[in-house]
Amino acid sequence: MAKLYFNYSAMSAGKTIDVITTAYKYNSKGMKALVMKPSIDTKGAKSVVSRIGLEREVDILLKPEESLFDYIKKYGEITCLIVDEAQFLTEKQVCELFVIAKKLDIPIICFGLKGDFQSNLFQGSEALFRFADTVEEMVSICSCGKKARFNARKVNGEYVFEGKQVEIGADDSYDPLCGKCYLEKVLLPYSVDFQKIYKKVRGLN
Numbered sequence: 001m002a003k004l005y006f007n008y009s010a011m012s013a014g015k016t017i018d019v020i021t022t023a024y025k026y027n028s029k030g031m032k033a034l035v036m037k038p039s040i041d042t043k044g045a046k047s048v049v050s051r052i053g054l055e056r057e058v059d060i061l062l063k064p065e066e067s068l069f070d071y072i073k074k075y076g077e078i079t080c081l082i083v084d085e086a087q088f089l090t091e092k093q094v095c096e097l098f099v100i101a102k103k104l105d106i107p108i109i110c111f112g113l114k115g116d117f118q119s120n121l122f123q124g125s126e127a128l129f130r131f132a133d134t135v136e137e138m139v140s141i142c143s144c145g146k147k148a149r150f151n152a153r154k155v156n157g158e159y160v161f162e163g164k165q166v167e168i169g170a171d172d173s174y175d176p177l178c179g180k181c182y183l184e185k186v187l188l189p190y191s192v193d194f195q196k197i198y199k200k201v202r203g204l205n
């Protein structure tokens, strides 16, 4: 029986590169591997675009209110479904992926971020942690050289901790950070809760 996979990471782990190369491996052997992404991500519109310049048009651009079942019917026999930016799926869409893997026997490989810039889980990621058969962390690297586990949002070059979960298209950027750097660069300067906790920790010294 086919599996539902979730490969997650912080930013800049090469997820989109893996999406494109995985699809290529199937497609180059004449198999039908579809690439899908949720339409909330407007980066590259109908394409998935990696930071190193690889690009591929998506087969399915799924809107939040859409059902995946209609697309699956339209495409007929599918070898594999590959999902980029899976954190933006709704919980219902992840449930559909699970049913498609189990009942239609189509392997589904999802790539996505684990948490947002405040380190809350995205809706799609939370559902994938619950339903995926296999969950694997992909490595991205903090500027200090350690493994990055957090995504920090920057606006005009400054870290921020307030704001909406998704501000795609806004003039912002993201840094993958390790826990220590996330604490020092984002939480302690910008989170009142963490400032209070830090004061108590200093009292322990």
Ligand SMILES: [Zn+2]
Binding pocket: 142, 143, 144, 145, 146, 177, 178, 179, 180, 181, 182
């Ligand atoms: Zn670091």
